[in-house]
Amino acid sequence: MNLNKNSKRRKELVAIAARLFCDQGYESTTVRMLADAMGIKSGSLFHHFSDKQEILYAVIESGMLHAMEIARQTLASARTSKEKLHALARAHLSTLLEDRDAHVVAIYEWRSLTQESRDLLVELRDAYETSWREVISECHEAGLIKGDQGLQRRLALGALNWTVQWYHPDGELTPDDLAQELVAMVLREPSAV
Amino acid sequence: MNLNKNSKRRKELVAIAARLFCDQGYESTTVRMLADAMGIKSGSLFHHFSDKQEILYAVIESGMLHAMEIARQTLASARTSKEKLHALARAHLSTLLEDRDAHVVAIYEWRSLTQESRDLLVELRDAYETSWREVISECHEAGLIKGDQGLQRRLALGALNWTVQWYHPDGELTPDDLAQELVAMVLREPSAV
DNA sequence: GACGATAACTAGCGCTTGCTTGGTTTTATG
DNA sequence: CATAAAACCAAGCAAGCGCTAGTTATCGTC
Structure with a gap:
């Protein structure tokens, strides 16, 4: 068996698998x-x-690594804590759209992973969510919002993840509209959409 | 084959199937x-x-019918539009908890239904979401909130449905806390939790 | 206590599944 | 251009799958 996990061929195969797993289930x-x-x-x-x-593991891992990379980049150019929150929401939606197959698979096929694989991926996910934890914490320190930070983070991420169920980018709403509305909800500001 | 869809025995079997489908997937x-x-x-x-x-169809249908019944009951005692929104959120969380198996199955195993079954269940779901449409519309008419109603409904339902991923009722947060926070987010009021 | 209806059983068919084996072709490299 | 590594193929195994066919027990009703 070929063990080179970064080979170009392997990445192609993983992308193809992602599409099938997404369309028909693992x-x-x-x-x-x-x-x-x-x-x-x-x-x-x-x-x-x-x-x-x-193969399932590779599909989900690639989606998560990509998501983390996008979040890192988007966050780099944000200044205020509100900007950072918007950046995270925007990055999250971007990966959900660009890499939709992998993320749908991550959401739906988690159960089919071995325990060992799950443990590894949970680490990745926790690392990703730490960005959210930090930014929401900043918003609290800046006095933009009060209350249970964990609850707010989970409701926000839930609303975002659920978009794979209904959002199609060819409609009237842009991903940026979604991000704006979500930030407005979290920070209790009037709707801007 | 026994055709009596309301038999007690059949309901027992459906509940057992719901548990297995929830735990291991369809x-x-x-x-x-x-x-x-x-x-x-x-x-x-x-x-x-x-x-x-x-069997899968029966599991999901039973969960949906139950959800609609709970929503109907809870809504009956609500007066203001804000109370109604809270009632819907509370009812949604109740069924998500009481009937967790069936709802997890509904979320994860949708794909395994035949097209015919899906069509039938989509009708049920639309009927359920109409309550949400109406109540959010009321909130807008009452001047409690502005913006895109469909987007707000979907973000709210997404945040609620995602709770099956992380919420365990034995923690510190009560279902009522969740409902309160969600309503606060949607209506842009300060956090009450 | 015979009857029909319901609910369960036994046995297994036909097919598909993930995966293995043993060997061949293609590609990259010194 | 020789050689090793990578990529691929043809064939098929053992196990498990959904489902069927035909039969037997259980039960309320007349």
Whole structure:
């Protein structure tokens, strides 16, 4: 089996798997379907991945790493704590759209990961959410908002994650509108949309 | 096959199926597992349901019907539009907790329904969301809030539905705390928690 | 106590699943 | 241009899948 996790070929395969897992679900996607979509035979799949679950892990991990990178970049150019909150919301929506397949899979197929894989990914997610924790904490220190920070963070992230259920970027609402409205809700400011 | 959809026995079986589907996912739950948990043999399952997918449909339908009933009751005793919004949020959280299995299944296993089943359940869900549409519209007419009503409804329902991911009622936060905070966010009032 | 209806059982069919094996072709590198 | 590594293929195994067919127990009703 090829162990090079950063090979270009592997990334292609992971993206293809993400699409199938997103469209039909992990359990309903067979290794034969995956292989067909990848243009190889099902046996060849196991040259790239040790088993089917590892493909799922790779899909979710790639989505999370990408999300963290985008958040880091977007956050870099934000000054005030309100700007930072907006930056996080905007970055979150960006990855949810750009990398939709992987994130839908992360949300829906968590259960199919082995415990070991789950533990690894929980670490990644916690690292990501730390940015949110810090920024919301800043908003509190700046006096922009009061109350339970953990609750506010979870309600906000919930509202954002749920957008994969209904949001299509070809409508009237832009991702920026969504981010604006969410920040307004969290900071209890009048709606700007 | 037994066609009586309201039999007590069938409701028991549906509740058991809900638990297994919630814990392991629809595709990963075999008819043999279901039958074991029900205390019958796998063949006997098909005396009660025509196929596996019908069990999934029954689980989700029961959760939705229950949610609508709770919402109807809770709404009846609310007077002001703010009270109504709180009532809806509280009712939503109640069913999410009381009937957690069914709602988790509804969220995660939607994809495994046949198109026909999905269409039927979409009608139910739309009927339910109409309550939300009406109440949020009332809040706007009362001048409590401005902006895009559909966006606000979706962000609110998203935040609520996402609670199944993290909320455990044995912590410090009560469901009422959650409802209060959500209403405060939607109506842009200071946090009360 | 015979009857129909309900609910359960036994046995297994036909097919699909994830994965393995053993060997061949392609690609990259010194 | 020789060689190793990477990529692929054809074939198939063992296990498990949803579901069916035919049969037997249980129960209220006349």
